[in-house]
Each structure stands twice: as C-alpha cells, then as structure tokens.
Amino acid sequence: MGAAQIPYLLGHAEVAELFGVERQTSAKWRVDGTLKPPDLVASGNPYWLLGSVLALDGKAGRRVSEERLRQYEAKIPGGRRVESPELLPVILGIQEVALVLGTTQQTVARWRHRKQIVDADLLLSRSPLWLLDTVTHDANERGRGLVAEAIERLQSGERLPQKPRGRGTATKPRPPKKPLPKPQSFTRSEQEAAVAFVTEMLSEGHTTVIRPKQ
Template identity: 55%
Template sequence: MIEKVLCMVAVHKPYLLGHAEIASLYGVERQTSQKWKTDGTLAEPDLVISGNPYWLLSTVLQLSADGSREATEQRLAEYEASIPGGYQADPEEQLPVIVGIMEVAKILGQDKQAISRWRHRKQIAASDYELSGSPLWLMETVLADATARGRAVAQVEVERLREGGRGFQKPRGRRSTSPEARPRQRPLPHARTFTSEQSGEAASFLAAVLEQGHSVVIRPQRQKS
C-alpha cells in the first residue's frame, strides 16, 4: 500500500548524468568521459552524491560547443525518455537535494548495507534515478517514505544536506607525479663496523643516521684475537 501511494506522487526532477550516461549520449566509451573530466574538457561536476560526480544535462551539452563532439537528437531523446518526469535545469537555479545510499544511510541512522537490503526487499521507496549503476533519490522521496513507514529521521543530517553539505568525491585513477615534484630521497648511509674502542664514534654515527629518519640494524661480531 505504501509503494502504491508513493508511486502516485508525480516526481519532477532535473536531468542528471553520470559518466555512463555521458558516454552513451556521445557514443563513446565510459573511459572517454572520465578522460574528458580529467583533462578539463568536461566541466566540474554540478553535484557530488555518495562520492560520485554527476552533471546537469545543460552542462554536458556544452561538450558539443566546439563541434568536435555530437549528441545526436536520437541519443538525446533516448536519454530524456530514460528519466521520467525529468526537466532541463539551469546550473544557476536552486536544485532539489538529491541523495545516494551513503546520504540515505545517514538520514535514516543506518549503514549502507541496511539500505541495500531494504532496496532488495522493496522496504524503501524506489530510487528516482539509476545513474551509472548507482541509485539516487530526491531527499523528499526518502523523507516521505520514512514518514509513511514510521522510521526515525536524523534532522541534523537533513538540514546539513539542505544547506549544501556534501562528502568528498572519490578519487578516480592514478595521479601522475612529475620527477620534479617528487621529494628527493637522501642516499642510504654505508654500513659501518666499529670496535669496542670506537664506542664514541659509533654513538655519533647512530645518532646521525636516526636523525635522518633511517632505521638501524646492529649485528654484533666477535673480535678476532
């Protein structure tokens, strides 16, 4: 009964794309979209949800501006048809709060595994988006579902998200470091051997090596008679 009531509510949501949707829109591999982001061809994401980047359709279509990439009318129509109730939002307008599993877990005081189980058992509202393999909800969908099911909500987390609070974006790929940027490592000191009569010199050598951040291995040897 809860699912039927929630499904009757018309959901109005902005067109949103992850790397998979961008790749499909332009007829390229997903890695190409990720490369566009890395080299700056693709603008910074409009939203970061559960650590993943997402872009508004208006932002993504700027990739066609120089004529070297084309989102055909057919692919654009197919994308729009995949987002029922979608609309093209302007980056400057106030967007609804959109959340992923990480944010939903915090709102409902659960862990991510619990939210995934609820999804599998249909014990939480169906997601408003399925983008790049991840479920996303309008926060209002989650709150309405929690009210209908009598679940407690962490109001502090809700207010934080409404004020624009977000987590960090997950790192993607390896960052290359130029040789000039790498800190130069000091060469390791040569192994030394000291006799019992050289205890003072040995102590000075040991202190100098430790000060440079190295560890020391001492191997006692019998003196030859």
C-alpha cells in the same frame, strides 16, 4: 514523488552514451577539464546537468545525435531540465540516505535488495539516487526515524567529498628496517645472558631459533 520533479542528470556512463564514446573517454574529459566540475556530488560520485553536458556538443568533433538524446530523456519519464545547480532539489546517494536515516550504507543496500525502502528516483551510472522528499516520506510511512541534523546539513548544501580519481597521492616511504642483531652463542655457564638475549629479541618482534650444539 512526482516524476516532474526529477531533473535530467548524467553520470559518466550517461555522458558516454550521449556522445557515443567509451565511459573512459568521459572520465578523461573530467580529468582534462573538458567537462566542467560536477553540478552535483552524491555518495562521492559526480553528476552533471543535461545543459552542462550539451555545452560540449559541436566542440572538437563531439556530437550528440537527436536519437541518443531522445533515448536518454526517455529513461527519465517526466524529467525536467534544470539550468543551474542552485535550482536542483536535494538529491541523495546511498551514503546520504544512510546519514538521513541514521544507519549504515550496508543496511540501506540490504533494504534495497529486500524492497524495504522506496525505489530510487534515478539510477545513473549504476548508482541509485533519491530526492530527499522521497526518502523522508518513505521513512515516515515505515515508521523509521530521521536525523534532523543530517537533513539540515544537506539542505544547506553540504555534501560528501568526491571520490578520488586516478592515481592516489604518494605514500610516505617506510623508515629503513633496523638491522638484525648478530647471532650469539652461549655456554651452560652463561644461562642468564642467554635468557636476557632471547627475551630482548622476542620483545623487539624477532623470531628466535635455538640450535643446540655439542
């Protein structure tokens, strides 16, 4: 696809580089609301338009140097600024590519490793991103099938949910374990009772140890 169609987008790693801070700082800005909600979510990962990120410049001591901005833009030759998420083309991560091609994420990753799928249009925060048109064109060239329903859903704006960040929700406490039954002894005349007891213990998942005594 033409490079001019590729928008300037940033993941957490690129945001951190732009401001000269640690990646964890960018993630913290996302959590505390300094960074607005992501303009794009692909494969569950958040991405922001360049304009959304530059809106933080000059606030609370945050600065973007011209040099760092040039370095970022140089990584996306022919990239363009998009002012609104509604103007973004349909962009896919590995999960969405798998849906479009009717395969698994593992297969897409294997194709990437073997150079059996078109190179990603963007590589942000170590994650590949493709324009939908790039993927469909490549699939047609290679004779791969496409899932029309998945394409329509993505074109309508449906996205996969963002990956959870930070601490997960508390899990429900496990119910208390049932107390173990008391040990029992059986004589030769109580064989049926002994068999019934052992059978019951095994059916409840207990390990039964038999210690003969004289």
